[in-house]
Amino acid sequence: MIIVPAGKFEMGGDRDDWAAPDERGNRIIDISSFSVSQTEVTASQYDACVRARACRAPLFKAENDDYPVTGVAWRDAQSYAAWLSAQTGHRYRLLSEAEWERIARAGTQSRYWWGNNLDPAFGNFGDEYCCRGAAQGLDIFESIAPVRRFKPTPEGFHDLYGNVWEWVQDCYGNYGHAPQDGSAQDPADCRVRVVRGGSYFLPSGFARASARYRLTPGARRPDVGFRVAMDLGTP
Template sequence: MVQAAGSAFRDGEGLPELVPIPAGRFRMGSPDEEPGHEDNEYPLREVCIARPFALGRFPVTFAEWDRFAAATGAPRPPDQGWGRGDRPVVNLSWDDAQGFAAWLRAETGRAYRLPSEAEWEYAARAGTETPWHWGETVGPGDANCLVDGSAWGGRGTTPVGQFPPNGFGLHDMLGNVWEWVEDCWNEFFLGAPCDGTAWTRGDCGRRVLRGGSWQDVPRQIRAAARNRNGAGFRCNDYGLRIARDL
């Protein structure tokens, strides 16, 4: 059972906007009959998100990252010529994302972190069980991905918030950029935590990404779709969305 999310807030000027996500239960993964289903989405299982948490309303933007870089001397990732500002930051590794979370903790005294894979999927679904939170098919007005009729897909990122939010008020959960989560990579969900916490056992040299991107076809941006790469690997469609304990 999933209740409505709360009103968005920020912990300071120029910091990411957050949405409170309520506690609840959901089914994580995908059934065999779902079009695009992959074996690594097995088994479909119930997960309890025992405590509410906050999640970024949008992926972290270049404006937010560049503020962090100016304060800490962290690298300013290239924007591929697409522009900075309110576009989602790309060319980030999992290690880079951890550095951003650590800076937010130091700046605010709040428990910023990457979401767990379970928290991410719970938030992306927002109470739905369809492949995408808006339904059973993908059209050009749903997300930035490779879909017929899209003015953006395959050409790069879009500024955040160009597509309708899900039921929790979160934008760009599916498409635009892949988002790093906390978990180590495991080929299946057998043995995974059922309480919504991150799975910190398995292949921890590789970490999980969720959400799909501007250069992916619709089946790759399903709520259940999973990706992974080395913790130090950067790519022009890898970004992040920040979480915080409440």
């Protein structure tokens, strides 16, 4: 886990001419300190929860233990966080959408933390960047990559851009009612949840820091996983 310090950052895609309408409406978020897993939850980590009978088995079997778990619904990610909390005595949960964008931006306002142009050294993007020379040998994966195979952000986070989408806590909606403190937009009647980060078979535009996508909470896709946050000062 990596501790993210409290502070303010600008969230949204108003500075990016690739931004979709649901990314626009930039606002300043004043976020509290929190802790986040360095990588997506791996198949091995999730399997421990399955073996404890606290989590449903994923729909897809990972190629190896160090691959991110996929084929898990938003509710499965909730089950894993609850189990991990019970095991450790600390409160684990999904990141809020604002928290996810904070660590993806790493203090920048560009499309990706390293700039506005694709760099395959930093993520596992779609097939047009894989295995055909553009990646210069850095992206050798036709589908999902193991965690930690690409360069991390300056704070040490791996695989935020590409590889697999990541469930976050938020209900999908416009930013007009989103909390200014970085907490999740999470009404009780939510029917559609947010995923962030893009995936291995989509163009890198889907993996921009402000890019958003939505899925029903029960969706179990081969390109969707999650990472966890931990509240500081718990239990």
